[in-house]
Each structure stands twice: as structure tokens, then as C-alpha cells.
Amino acid sequence: MKRVTPKQYAIALYESIKDSEGTELNQRIRNFLELIRKRKNMKSLNKIYKHFVAVYQEREQVLQAEVTASRDLGSKVKSEIIHWLNESTGRTATLTELIDPTILGGVIVKFGDTVWDASLKNSLKKLQNSFNK
Numbered sequence: 001m002k003r004v005t006p007k008q009y010a011i012a013l014y015e016s017i018k019d020s021e022g023t024e025l026n027q028r029i030r031n032f033l034e035l036i037r038k039r040k041n042m043k044s045l046n047k048i049y050k051h052f053v054a055v056y057q058e059r060e061q062v063l064q065a066e067v068t069a070s071r072d073l074g075s076k077v078k079s080e081i082i083h084w085l086n087e088s089t090g091r092t093a094t095l096t097e098l099i100d101p102t103i104l105g106g107v108i109v110k111f112g113d114t115v116w117d118a119s120l121k122n123s124l125k126k127l128q129n130s131f132n133k
Helices: 008-015 020-040 044-060 074-089 120-132
Strands: 062-069 094-100 106-111 114-119
Touching: 008 020, 008 044, 020 044, 044 062, 062 074, 074 094, 074 106, 106 120, 114 120
Parallel strands: 062 094
Antiparallel strands: 062 106, 106 114
């Protein structure tokens, strides 16, 4: 029997459950887990899960973003960041907020392979580098 990769399992799971809900959804997930158990692939569940999240976000046009700030941003600023991400990417953004007092102020927004660093710490570092040239 040909070995199925975690990504192939994730795609199959997504396709199986994308239009399901309620008891049908539960049954399909149970069937999937039973298949994984029978094929002795339980050790791959973590990788399957990671691939499933990526497949889900791609197919459903969901963008997972992370914003780091020196303090809590408040709901208005978070909404503005989400709106900016939605507009600039054409996807539906979800935001995870991290607090890091060492950035001093401003924000760092990460999504996909993009990092947008508008922190005070980064600005001060750039200023310092310009003086050192």
C-alpha cells in the first residue's frame, strides 16, 4: 500500500468535512481518526493537523496574523489592523496579539512570509545605524 503523506491526509480531511456540520461532521472526523489508527499513522497527527490548518486557511481565504505591541492595543486598534490586513491581502484576517514591552512602542505585524516592523525599537535601531555610517 502506498504511503499517504500528512499533507495528503489533511487535504482529504478538509474535502471530507468542508460542507458537513453537526453529527455528520462528528462522524466524518471519527471515521478519519479510525482510518489513521488502522493505518498506524497516529504519530503523524500533529503534522496532519498543521497541514490541515494551512489547507483550511488557503481554501477558505483566511489569513492568520500576529501583532506584537508593547502593551494591549485595545479593540479599536485591533479592528483597524484587521481591516488593513483584509484590504491589503484580500483575505479574512484573524489576529493573535502578543505583548512585548521591549519593542518600546508601535507594532510588529507578521503574516505569511511578511513582517511589517513599525516598532519604536526598530526605528531607534535604524536611526542609530544611520549615525554610525
